[in-house]
Structures are given as C-alpha cells and as structure tokens.
Amino acid sequence: MAVIESVEQRAESFVRSPRKLLIGGEWVEAVSGQTFETINPATEETLAQVAHGKAEDIDRAAKAARKAFAEDAPWRRMTASDRGRLIWRIAELIEENADELAMLESLDNGKPFTIAKAADVVLTADLFRYMAGWPTKIEGTTIPISALPAPGEYLAYTLREPVGVVGQIIPWNFPLVMASWKLGPALACGCTAVLKPAEQTPLSALRLGELMQEAGLPDGVVNIVTGFGDAGAALAAHDGVDKVAFTGSTEVGRLIVKAAAGNLKKLTLELGGKSPNVVFADADPESAIVGSANAIFFNTGQSCNAGSRLYVQKPIFDEIVSGVAEQAKRFKLAPGTDPEAQLGPLISDEQFEKVLGYLDSGRNEGAETVVGGARQGDRGYFVQPTVLTNTTPTMKVEREEIFGPVVCAIPFDDPDEIVPVANDTNYGLAAAVFSRDISKAHRTAKRLRAGTVYINTYGVVDAALPFGGYKESGWGRELGHEVLNNYLETKSVVAAL
Ligand code: NDP
Numbered sequence: 001m002a003v004i005e006s007v008e009q010r011a012e013s014f015v016r017s018p019r020k021l022l023i024g025g026e027w028v029e030a031v032s033g034q035t036f037e038t039i040n041p042a043t044e045e046t047l048a049q050v051a052h053g054k055a056e057d058i059d060r061a062a063k064a065a066r067k068a069f070a071e072d073a074p075w076r077r078m079t080a081s082d083r084g085r086l087i088w089r090i091a092e093l094i095e096e097n098a099d100e101l102a103m104l105e106s107l108d109n110g111k112p113f114t115i116a117k118a119a120d121v122v123l124t125a126d127l128f129r130y131m132a133g134w135p136t137k138i139e140g141t142t143i144p145i146s147a148l149p150a151p152g153e154y155l156a157y158t159l160r161e162p163v164g165v166v167g168q169i170i171p172w173n174f175p176l177v178m179a180s181w182k183l184g185p186a187l188a189c190g191c192t193a194v195l196k197p198a199e200q201t202p203l204s205a206l207r208l209g210e211l212m213q214e215a216g217l218p219d220g221v222v223n224i225v226t227g228f229g230d231a232g233a234a235l236a237a238h239d240g241v242d243k244v245a246f247t248g249s250t251e252v253g254r255l256i257v258k259a260a261a262g263n264l265k266k267l268t269l270e271l272g273g274k275s276p277n278v279v280f281a282d283a284d285p286e287s288a289i290v291g292s293a294n295a296i297f298f299n300t301g302q303s304c305n306a307g308s309r310l311y312v313q314k315p316i317f318d319e320i321v322s323g324v325a326e327q328a329k330r331f332k333l334a335p336g337t338d339p340e341a342q343l344g345p346l347i348s349d350e351q352f353e354k355v356l357g358y359l360d361s362g363r364n365e366g367a368e369t370v371v372g373g374a375r376q377g378d379r380g381y382f383v384q385p386t387v388l389t390n391t392t393p394t395m396k397v398e399r400e401e402i403f404g405p406v407v408c409a410i411p412f413d414d415p416d417e418i419v420p421v422a423n424d425t426n427y428g429l430a431a432a433v434f435s436r437d438i439s440k441a442h443r444t445a446k447r448l449r450a451g452t453v454y455i456n457t458y459g460v461v462d463a464a465l466p467f468g469g470y471k472e473s474g475w476g477r478e479l480g481h482e483v484l485n486n487y488l489e490t491k492s493v494v495a496a497l
Contacts, residue, residue, distance in 0.1 A: 025219025068220030355404030428470025
C-alpha cells in the first residue's frame with residue numbers, strides 16, 4: 001500500500017500543473033487559451049486541467065511535423081541505426097518510469113494500477129523495443145523486368161520511403177498502449193506525427209511526450225494535441241497530413257473516412273467488435289471458464305476485441321455459464337489505486353449510462369440476468385460484471401457493441417452450424433474457439449471471419465502479431481511487420497543500363 005501511495009504522490013505532481021500541448025518541441029498553451037478537465041472515473045472528481053486544442057492547434061502541429069519531415073531536418077538525416085537506438089531508448093525510459101506511467105493510467109482511465117503496470121506499461125515498452133529493430137531492416141527489392149524494346153537492358157528496384165506526416169487519433173481504453181501502437185511504427189518508418197489522445201485520458205500520452213524528448217527525439221517529430229472530437233476532426237481533414245491512423249468507434253471511423261477524402265490521405269482504421277467465443281462440448285471446462293470470463297471482463301469489458309457473445313454447446317452450457325458467473329462474482333471492483341482491485345470503473349458518465357441502458361434494454365426484451373446487472377456503490381462509474389442468458393440474435397444486447405462488462409451466453413446444438421451464427425455480425429475483429437479436438441479447433445478458426453482467432457485462450461496481444469479487423473471492424477493491420485506497410489510508400493526506380 002505504501003508503495004502505491006508514494007507513486008500516487010509522484011503522479012500527482014505531474015497532474016497538478018495544467019498540461020500543455022507538445023508542438024515543435026515546445027510545451028505550449030492552446031491558441032484559445034482554453035483548458036478542459038479530466039475526471040477520475042473512480043471518484044468522479046476533477047483530476048487535471050488540460051489544454052483544449054482545436055483546429056488552429058492541429059494546424060500548428062501539422063506544420064511543425066511537416067518541418068521536422070523536411071529533407072534536411074535532423075530526423076531525415078538520422079541513420080536507420082540511430083533511429084532504432086532512439087526508439088530503444090524510449091522503451092528504456094518507459095520502463096524506468098513504469099510506476100508513474102501506470103499510476104497516471106490508473107487515475108485517468110480507472111484501471112487497476114497493478115494491471116496497468118504489469119500489462120499496459122509492459123506492452124508499451126515491448127512495442128517500442130520491437131519497433132526499434134525495424135529501421136535497419138526496411139528494404140526494397142531488385143526486380144527482373146521484361147519491358148520492351150530492350151529486355152534485359154534495365155535495372156529496376158524499389159525503395160521504401162516514409163509516407164510523411166501522419167495523424168493519429170486514439171481512444172481511452174488503453175491510452176498508453178494505443179499511443180505506442182501508433183507512434184512506434186511511425187517512428188520506425190521515419191514519419192513524423194501529430195497524436196490526438198482521447199479527451200478522457202490524455203495524461204499518459206503527455207508524459208510519454210516528455211520521455212520522448214528526454215530520449216532525444218528531434219523537435220516536431222512527435223506533436224501531441226489534446227482536445228475534443230473537433231481536434232480529431234480537424235486532424236482527419238487537414239491537407240498537410242498524408243495519412244491518418246484511427247482507433248475508436250465504427251461511427252467515428254465512418255466520419256474519418258469522409259474527412260480524409262479531401263486530400264485522399266491514406267487511412268487505417270481499428271474499430272469496434274462483437275466478438276464470438278465458441279465453446280465446444282469437448283473443451284477443457286476450467287480453461288473455457290477462465291478464458292471466457294477474461295474475454296469479456298478484462299479492462300471492465302472496454303476492449304475492442306472483448307468476447308461479448310459466448311456460444312456454448314448444450315451439454316456443458318450450464319457448467320460453463322455458472323463457472324463464468326462465479327468468476328464474475330469473485331472479481332474485486334475497486335478504484336485502481338486499491339492494490340487488490342481487479343476491475344476498475346467504466347471510463348465516464350457517458351459510458352456508464354450507455355452500459356446501464358443496454359442492461360435495461362436486455363431486460364425489457366426478455367433477457368435473464370444470471371449475475372450482475374447493476375451499478376456497484378454510489379460513487380464512481382462501477383458496473384457489476386454481468387452474464388445474460390435467454391437473449392436472441394435480434395436483441396440489441398446480442399447485436400451491438402456494449403463496451404462494458406456484459407456477456408450474452410447462448411446455447412447451441414449442432415457444431416457444424418455454429419460458425420455461420422458466430423459470423424452473423426457486421427464486425428470481424430476477434431473470435432475464439434475452446435475445444436480439445438485440435439482439428440476441429442483449427443478448422444473452426446479457419447472459417448471464422450475475424451482478424452484474430454484465439455484457440456483455448458483469449459486476448460493474447462503481441463507486438464509481433466498483426467491485429468485488426470474484417471468487415472466493419474476496420475481497414476489494415478496494426479502490429480507485426482504488416483503495420484509498416486501503413487507508414488511506407490513504395491517507389492519503383494527503373495534505369496536504362
Ligand atoms: P470515439 O470513437 O468517439 O473516440 C475515439 C477517438 O476519436 C477519440 O480520440 C476522439 O476524440 C476522436 N474523435 C471523436 N470524434 C471524432 C471525429 N469526428 N473525427 C476525428 N476524431 C474524432 O469513441 P467514444 O469515446 O465516443 O466511445 C464511443 C464508443 O466507441 C464506445 O462505447 C465503444 O463502443 C467504441 N470504442 C471503441 C474503441 C476501440 O478500441 N475499438 C475504443 C473506444 C471506444 P475525443 O475523445 O476528443 O472526442
């Protein structure tokens with residue numbers, strides 16, 4: 001407890017002074033001079049004052065990023081090896097400041113400090129380390145071409161070049177991890193960036209900006225503009241931005257597609273999900289129960305890949321559902337600064353009302369609540385982990401992304417017919433299969449229309465593993481070497497010999 005208190009004090013000194021925008025290597029106020037408040041979702045109290053960036057600030061940041069991308073600017077003259085070293089140094093500084101980053105994340109987002117430190121901060125540092133290896137390995141190819149009139153008389157090769165200035169818009173559910181998923185590959189590829197954190201959770205990204213400066217990142221390579229949706233909209237529409245990477249709701253994803261049309265900037269989108277988790281009768285019950293509970297309740301259900309539709313084959317339906325309900329009862333919901341907290345509150349009043357609204361809608365449409373179904377306490381945005389049964393495919397709770405700790409448990413009979421049911425959604429981010437029959441598990445994984453399929457586990461994320469969605473869950477992939485394609489152009493060079 002004493003450790004957590006001392007870290008809390010350290011984080012508080014960061015939170016106490018009004019936080020500014022990072023533009024061109026300087027911490028500056030918004031042009032309007034306005035600020036906004038962030039709220040601690042566990043207490044509903046004001047946490048920090050943050051600069052309210054708007055279109056004019058996005059413009060300043062995009063110009064600073066363009067200047068830093070100039071051919072003769074220090075960033076462009078840096079060797080690939082030095083770029084890799086710098087990214088590695090960022091990872092080291094994240095680890096050296098792990099406690100403070102985890103505490104900022106916990107206060108701002110509500111997630112347990114212990115989980116923020118063991119998962120979010122570790123994944124963030126790991127992402128930068130993984131990306132630090134790439135700058136020296138970004139290569140073109142030499143291509144034999146058959147062009148007439150002089151076959152064999154040409155030398156043709158490709159160059160991979162940074163796409164330019166990138167705009168990056170991130171959500172509040174994993175603020176630091178999302179910042180790293182965006183900034184890591186952009187830096188590895190030699191781009192410059194304007195990052196727009198979510199209005200609810202700007203603090204860890206701002207601290208990351210300081211650490212990047214400490215690592216020696218040249219001015220203007222990473223700019224951070226905090227603000228509301230209007231700052232994000234301005235970034236998506238800005239003519240001086242070559243590419244936008246967005247993570248958030250499918251609804252805003254659609255707005256970004258329209259906004260990006262002006263200068264036809266490149267776009268990658270990582271959007272919502274309603275991921276199916278299929279448990280066959282031959283599954284190991286214990287791993288299916290633990291996996292299915294974590295699939296939905298981790299991060300209080302605020303994960304784009306949450307396993308929110310739990311399909312269980314009839315012979316083991318009762319056993320799995322009561323097991324998941326038991327797990328739900330056992331989770332300790334508490335403010336993130338409680339060392340025993342396992343689940344934190346929802347992020348905001350808005351999200352809290354939205355999730356409670358889904359619970360009402362489910363009940364009104366005939367769903368049964370096995371466990372949970374209500375808020376916890378009268379302070380903070382805590383909602384009990386909830387298992388619903390007796391839902392149907394037309395109910396909102398079974399069709400729409402709730403983004404809270406609510407799972408619909410649905411029995412099925414025929415193992416051959418469950419895949420079309422699982423695929424019957426506009427989304428396609430993730431899916432899971434629990435079975436001890438390895439052929440069945442892999443065959444089912446192949447038929448599921450989702451960007452990631454977990455077998456006998458759920459939610460594994462790794463810097464090396466591509467992540468993204470089919471259908472309305474997005475465009476393109478993050479992570480792995482695939483993400484580099486989002487930040488690189490390919491240039492073909494043809495020389496007559
Ligand atoms: P949003 O999609 O609104 O927010 C995500 C990011 O987009 C934020 O940085 C936000 O900025 C920015 N943004 C908002 N409007 C625009 C715009 N018009 N143009 C460009 N950027 C914009 O998510 P919400 O916070 O409103 O959450 C709503 C729902 O979205 C959740 O209930 C959940 O279903 C889903 N969601 C999905 C996530 C995922 O990981 N796939 C993550 C978060 C939410 P600002 O915060 O300043 O408004």
